[in-house]
Amino acid sequence: MAKIPHRLNLTEDQLPKQWYNLRADMKEQPDPLLNPATFQPIRTEELYPIFCEELAQQETDSSTAYFDIPDEVLDIYKIYRPSPLGRAYNLEKALGTPAKIYYKFEGNNTSGSHKLNSAVAQAYYAKQQGLTSLTTETGAGQWGTALSEACSYFGLNLDVFMVKGSFMQKPYRKAVMQTFGANVVASPSDTTKVGRAILAANPDTTGSLGCAISEAIEKATTTPNCRYVLGSVLNQVLLHQSIIGLEAKTAMEQLGEYPDIVIGCAGGGSNLGGLIAPFMQDKLLGRKNPYFIAVEPASCPSLTRGRYAYDFCDTGKVTPLARMYTLGSGFIPSPNHAGGLRYHGMSPIVSKLYHDRYLDEARSAEQTKVFDAAVQFAKLETILPAPESAHAIRCAIDEALKCKETGEEKTILFGLTGTGYFDMAAYTQYLEHSMTDYVPSDGDLQASFDTLPKIPGIQD
Amino acid sequence: MAKIPHRLNLTEDQLPKQWYNLRADMKEQPDPLLNPATFQPIRTEELYPIFCEELAQQETDSSTAYFDIPDEVLDIYKIYRPSPLGRAYNLEKALGTPAKIYYKFEGNNTSGSHKLNSAVAQAYYAKQQGLTSLTTETGAGQWGTALSEACSYFGLNLDVFMVKGSFMQKPYRKAVMQTFGANVVASPSDTTKVGRAILAANPDTTGSLGCAISEAIEKATTTPNCRYVLGSVLNQVLLHQSIIGLEAKTAMEQLGEYPDIVIGCAGGGSNLGGLIAPFMQDKLLGRKNPYFIAVEPASCPSLTRGRYAYDFCDTGKVTPLARMYTLGSGFIPSPNHAGGLRYHGMSPIVSKLYHDRYLDEARSAEQTKVFDAAVQFAKLETILPAPESAHAIRCAIDEALKCKETGEEKTILFGLTGTGYFDMAAYTQYLEHSMTDYVPSDGDLQASFDTLPKIPGIQD
Numbered sequence: 021m022a023k024i025p026h027r028l029n030l031t032e033d034q035l036p037k038q039w040y041n042l043r044a045d046m047k048e049q050p051d052p053l054l055n056p057a058t059f060q061p062i063r064t065e066e067l068y069p070i071f072c073e074e075l076a077q078q079e080t081d082s083s084t085a086y087f088d089i090p091d092e093v094l095d096i097y098k099i100y101r102p103s104p105l106g107r108a109y110n111l112e113k114a115l116g117t118p119a120k121i122y123y124k125f126e127g128n129n130t131s132g133s134h135k136l137n138s139a140v141a142q143a144y145y146a147k148q149q150g151l152t153s154l155t156t157e158t159g160a161g162q163w164g165t166a167l168s169e170a171c172s173y174f175g176l177n178l179d180v181f182m183v184k185g186s187f188m189q190k191p192y193r194k195a196v197m198q199t200f201g202a203n204v205v206a207s208p209s210d211t212t213k214v215g216r217a218i219l220a221a222n223p224d225t226t227g228s229l230g231c232a233i234s235e236a237i238e239k240a241t242t243t244p245n246c247r248y249v250l251g252s253v254l255n256q257v258l259l260h261q262s263i264i265g266l267e268a269k270t271a272m273e274q275l276g277e278y279p280d281i282v283i284g285c286a287g288g289g290s291n292l293g294g295l296i297a298p299f300m301q302d303k304l305l306g307r308k309n310p311y312f313i314a315v316e317p318a319s320c321p322s323l324t325r326g327r328y329a330y331d332f333c334d335t336g337k338v339t340p341l342a343r344m345y346t347l348g349s350g351f352i353p354s355p356n357h358a359g360g361l362r363y364h365g366m367s368p369i370v371s372k373l374y375h376d377r378y379l380d381e382a383r384s385a386e387q388t389k390v391f392d393a394a395v396q397f398a399k400l401e402t403i404l405p406a407p408e409s410a411h412a413i414r415c416a417i418d419e420a421l422k423c424k425e426t427g428e429e430k431t432i433l434f435g436l437t438g439t440g441y442f443d444m445a446a447y448t449q450y451l452e453h454s455m456t457d458y459v460p461s462d463g464d465l466q467a468s469f470d471t472l473p474k475i476p477g478i479q480d
Numbered sequence: 481m482a483k484i485p486h487r488l489n490l491t492e493d494q495l496p497k498q499w500y501n502l503r504a505d506m507k508e509q510p511d512p513l514l515n516p517a518t519f520q521p522i523r524t525e526e527l528y529p530i531f532c533e534e535l536a537q538q539e540t541d542s543s544t545a546y547f548d549i550p551d552e553v554l555d556i557y558k559i560y561r562p563s564p565l566g567r568a569y570n571l572e573k574a575l576g577t578p579a580k581i582y583y584k585f586e587g588n589n590t591s592g593s594h595k596l597n598s599a600v601a602q603a604y605y606a607k608q609q610g611l612t613s614l615t616t617e618t619g620a621g622q623w624g625t626a627l628s629e630a631c632s633y634f635g636l637n638l639d640v641f642m643v644k645g646s647f648m649q650k651p652y653r654k655a656v657m658q659t660f661g662a663n664v665v666a667s668p669s670d671t672t673k674v675g676r677a678i679l680a681a682n683p684d685t686t687g688s689l690g691c692a693i694s695e696a697i698e699k700a701t702t703t704p705n706c707r708y709v710l711g712s713v714l715n716q717v718l719l720h721q722s723i724i725g726l727e728a729k730t731a732m733e734q735l736g737e738y739p740d741i742v743i744g745c746a747g748g749g750s751n752l753g754g755l756i757a758p759f760m761q762d763k764l765l766g767r768k769n770p771y772f773i774a775v776e777p778a779s780c781p782s783l784t785r786g787r788y789a790y791d792f793c794d795t796g797k798v799t800p801l802a803r804m805y806t807l808g809s810g811f812i813p814s815p816n817h818a819g820g821l822r823y824h825g826m827s828p829i830v831s832k833l834y835h836d837r838y839l840d841e842a843r844s845a846e847q848t849k850v851f852d853a854a855v856q857f858a859k860l861e862t863i864l865p866a867p868e869s870a871h872a873i874r875c876a877i878d879e880a881l882k883c884k885e886t887g888e889e890k891t892i893l894f895g896l897t898g899t900g901y902f903d904m905a906a907y908t909q910y911l912e913h914s915m916t917d918y919v920p921s922d923g924d925l926q927a928s929f930d931t932l933p934k935i936p937g938i939q940d
Contacts, residue, residue: 025491025492025558026492026555026558026559027492027558027559027560029489029491031485031489032485032486032487095486095569095570096862098485098486098487099486099487099566099570099861099862099863100487100862106559109555110555110559110633128588129862129863130858130862130863130864130899131862132901136862169858169859169862172859173570173859173860173862191904191908192652192901192904192905195904195905195907195908195911196864196901196904196907198907198908198911199855199858199864199904199907199911200858200859201859395659398590398629398659398660399629399632399633399660399661400633401559402556402559402560402589402590402591402596402629402633403559403589403590404590404656404659439590441592441652441656441901441902442901444651444652444655444656444659445652445655447655447656447658447659448651448655448658451655451658451659
């Protein structure tokens with residue numbers, strides 16, 4: 021058998037031409053979104069004021085298994101995709117493990133993360149509908165960067181509401197978005213009603229993702245020819261991100277491999293849901309039985325310590341309600357450098373799969389242990405991972421070390437979602453031993469669970 | 481004919497197994513290095529106190545055409561190489577040019593630039609010789625980052641003397657190097673004699689590359705089992721960087737293409753020399769006649785306004801003398817964001833090829849026009865280029881626009897040496913219209929030419 025290369029790049033011909041909709045193969049569907057005014061299941065058309073129509077349809081379509089990727093989207097994908105499948109030979113050797121460690125690397129584009137996969141699709145559909153502008157929020161900045169690039173390409177205006185804390189701490193993230201032409205606003209801002217109200221109540225707040233979402237939605241719904249877009253959580257986003265898993269599966273098949281364990285970091289679930297999609301299909305259809313692990317920060321443990329309940333997606337409580345693992349929309353995320361994993365909820369699809377035990381395990385990791393793994397990986401494999409991605413690395417290393425004990429030659433696949441170029445302040449803190457681990461107390465969580473909505477007859 | 485893909489990745493099997501030494505095919509050789517004490521041509525052994533032996537031999541070997549790349553070096557190359565060859569379809573379309581624009585992209589590794597190609601080789605040979613530590617200097621930080629990664633991988637200690645101005649302005653560059661275990665020292669420092677002397681004379685200096693080189697060499701020659709390594713200018717570096725051109729040529733051949741114009745940015749000449757190597761071989765051997773253009777900043781115009789003369793490689797005047805295009809080792813580089821192109825001299829090989837007109841043209845570009853090109857490219861091709869690389873983009877765009885006027889369907893290849901993630905302060909300045917263009921006056925240059933050494937009988 022030919023030696024497996026350090027890195028496999030599929031050819032342009034092998035780029036998937038369709039996204040895969042995992043819901044089509046789920047025996048039980050995630051519970052429907054609810055209209056926040058009526059608590060009734062939301063109709064597709066009711067989403068049109070917020071999302072552009074094609075995306076609203078993708079959001080609510082649980083039966084179409086495959087969606088054609090438009091040619092215009094493929095044209096951008098082809099600049100940076102198929103993304104590489106790496107084999108972490110050096111890491112394996114350093115660990116002394118019989119396990120084989122593969123990673124699907126999504127940091128090979130200027131946005132620095134997998135977020136571009138959905139940003140391009142969402143910007144395209146907006147352009148198709150004749151819209152002229154979009155709004156969104158960003159925390160760590162990966163999504164805002166990706167969407168700025170996509171909007172620049174399609175000639176759309178973009179307002180990014182960036183959590184004020186990040187806005188101040190990450191001026192270079194802001195600069196990248198501005199380079200691609202985005203208007204970056206520190207949230208809460210005085211440009212929206214909800215922002216002004218929050219500022220009036222708490223002038224010194226550094227903002228939150230939930231607050232930025234509320235502002236972005238207000239801006240979208242009060243601006244002509246404008247819609248709101250979101251980089252995670254939603255079904256449509258997982259659909260677009262399925263390209264990660266589809267490519268990974270094709271690449272592994274080409275190598276004669278199939279993963280025993282698939283590991284993804286989990287914030288809103290976009291990377292995890294995309295990476296596992298075709299492998300989960302195999303499991304749902306009884307063809308294979310890979311073991312799936314979601315890894316989240318111990319500081320924001322929605323899967324491991326949250327409730328499976330209906331909740332708002334934002335703190336302003338203007339979004340539709342989704343049934344998901346959640347800490348409550350009032351959850352105050354603790355300081356944590358994996359800003360992309362600091363959301364109170366979790367994708368309804370991922371939540372349902374976890375609830376029904378198709379997603380086998382959720383695991384939380386403390387920040388310093390995550391950075392231990394990040395630095396170890398960087399030194400051995402020359403890729404400096406984003407803190408988000410390093411959660412998956414932590415878990416992959418732990419699983420590989422278990423194999424060392426048991427002697428099992430398991431095949432591990434994890435998602436390396438992005439690079440850490442804009443997270444050097446966090447690395448510096450780690451190197452200077454000033455990084456802390458924060459785990460919310462049961463009391464903290466109870467207080468935020470108390471913010472869960474009461475829904476007569478459904479959730480009392 | 482099959483459509484040419486947006487991006488071609490050669491397979492691991494196609495990774496070159498040998499570096500190509502351009503000197504072997506040059507009819508006239510670059511003038512030899514001179515011993516700074518005797519002004520006599522330096523013998524290989526005289527370089528051993530500074531460079532490790534294998535590298536000293538590569539430095540002075542003008543007859544061996546191909547050097548085997550050691551397996552241990554190939555093992556790291558395989559993590560990030562072959563690097564992609566891109567076709568800038570979107571840029572072509574936006575320009576409305578009949579030209580075909582290709583770029584060889586070297587930003588696909590954590591170091592963010594082509595510098596890793598030589599860093600890995602130099603660290604390997606040092607390890608092979610049983611050395612325990614290395615020293616180097618870095619300006620913009622790309623070389624320091626690359627070498628930090630390589631030393632981390634091979635278990636070597638590394639002291640990086642970072643120009644103090646960069647050290648203060650680019651804390652995140654410093655943090656990346658520290659993450660990979662390097663000891664980063666602001667230069668001038670109090671850790672060396674030459675540093676202390678400079679600080680005593682001028683306590684507020686923000687340093688220079690030439691000064692950092694002097695400190696790194698002093699440190700290397702006064703530390704047991706330690707040598708100095710350099711990221712550009714030297715023949716050995718161009719040898720290692722030939723992998724860029726070798727891959728580019730193989731990829732273009734696979735597409736049935738050959739460049740009419742090859743464009744590289746030029747600081748010390750490492751990228752330019754590496755990119756053009758196999759195409760220049762074709763020209764030297766009369767097989768093909770591509771047109772070569774070197775692009776440098778108008779603020780540091782060694783090829784376009786410098787003298788072809790013997791000069792020191794550092795301001796401390798401790799290095800061997802090289803005959804090259806130079807502005808004089810006393811040249812004070814002006815503020816310019818392309819820190820990697822801010823060196824007073826130019827690779828002796830590149831200099832000789834330019835002097836003999838095999839390298840057809842050198843061109844200088846002003847900073848704001850370079851950033852115009854950088855932002856245009858980023859918006860269309862989703863890659864945010866390093867300011868250094870953007871010099872080549874500027875030229876590629878200008879050449880493509882000429883083709884638009886003449887109707888010629890020329891094939892253009894340029895080197896996209898790296899990404900601009902750590903240069904966002906520069907992009908911000910550009911976006912805020914506070915970026916200035918600086919061009920040294922003839923008087924400024926005359927003053928620095930006066931620092932050229934007098935060499936009896938050779939250069940009076």
